[in-house]
Amino acid sequence: MSAIGRLASHAGVAGLWLLHWLPLPVLAALGVALGELLFRFAGERRHVVLTNLRLCFPALDDAARRALARRHFHALGRSLLERSLLWWAPQALLQRLVRLDGAERMRSLLDAGRPVIMLAPHFIGLDMGGSRIAMDFDSVSIYARQRNPVFDRWFLHGRSRFGDQQLLAREDGARPTVKAMKAGRPFYYLPDMDYRGRDSIFVPFFGVPAATITGLPRLARLAGAAVVPVLTRMLPGGQGYVVEFGEAWADFPSGDVEADTLRMNRWIEDAVRSMPEQYYWVHRRFKTRPPGEPRPY
Template sequence: MSRLAIGLIWLLHFLPLPLLAALGRGFGLLLYPFARWRRHVVQTNLRLCFPELDEPARRRLARRHFALLGRSLFERGLLWWASAARLKEIVPIEGLEHLRRAQDEGRAVILLAPHFLGLDMAGTRITLEIDAVSIYSRQRNKVFDRWLYHGRSRFGDQLLLSRSDGVRSTVKAMKSGRPFYYLPDLDYGRRESIFVPFFGIPAATISALPRLARLADAAVLPCVARLQPRGGCVLQIGAPWENFPGGDVEGDVARMNTWLEGVIRTMPEQYYWVHRRFKTRPRGEPKFY
């Protein structure tokens, strides 16, 4: 079954981008009524994060999210098999000068890339510009794992570390000139996490960003992938954060979450709501899911 799915994704990547995007949206909408557990996770997240919306509005938002989730699955074949020229065409980069300036100044760089649905597309696109370091989590399905790894490493000389490789290997890679494509916003449990507000709710959040920035003396550049209506996405790289890290780790992590909230509100349907972001609760608090 996995190989059949890979074969279908391969066939689809030959389609014109607007048609591929439309088919992907349709597939996502077909998933919506059947993916009961993931739909529950999405609806719970939206209820917690957008209490100002009524239930019909949250359902509409959830459906838009599933449509774009399906699109991101169908467009994944482009990351695995499309040419470099085509990827550059469908994923333009805004703000690349911020990255180039930091590199010219000899700074280590952290590209702060939250979990928006265009994340992998943006990640593959940036490898056409730089040799980066990133964290890769092996997938249980060996067939999909092979192709996911291929998509993230097919261009240039990319360094994919596991979470067990630790901070030292990441800092060493950054100091050698590799920007770190860093995904900071999943719930990895209590270990190495602190509870800081995310949409006003205490959320277990990894505190590594300020520690890595301090250890590597790295500039932190926000890196946001925005899916476009007719397919593809725009990768937006912002200017380095000023006065980061500060003197307080909790305050630095809260600043990251506050920034992320602001970006999510500009495109709420594109955040990765199928993840149980509030899975880990402070001791004594009830579970949400």
């Protein structure tokens, strides 16, 4: 990394530190303004978002998809600036801003000695939810190192600020994750991106074949774990966030890996429909294609 790049990164971190002192409604408004700039000028990412929306919501016309994309960038801008709270805000403030709803469902499973996988799809509030969960539960999760070493330091700081968190690399494999779950650590699991890995299969996501990793049923089987769906919703107007713990899935895994992976994708689809602007549409979810299919991006 060049000296100029490192200096610019430190300046960006300093700017976020200044912003974290602002009240959340003000920070949220600034985030929306940032999102509007990103929507207007980040042409490559806007193209990715609009392509994803065209594939997943073909019934929407161009104007409706563009309006949804704009709302997505507004929420994304908020999440970028509100990350400053995860890095520096006091724990008591974050506990007031981020409410846990239904956490007793997971607590009862853990108290009974049952390993738990928290299924947490890529909604923009997932880091806020993960940090809030860490205040109440010592968990295990996967940490992907950032290319920028300055931001990597702060991302790692934010992920490990609260509680006794165990962060694993994806290349560590399943064994340490299963061991951690069996030791009583719930696993904060984000399996809904295109990782191009050998453990992926093509199953529909909004009717489009999507390369989807099969880790959820495999890990649930290896650890004897219950799957608890977890969604983090960003509330409007700087009102904060709510982390929703659902009921543990019955009859999972079923023994049919493809059917179980499809069940996961269908549940994520339902969650996306409940807050479509908050899903992480800037990711190239369909970059890996079945043989012979053109790349959509």
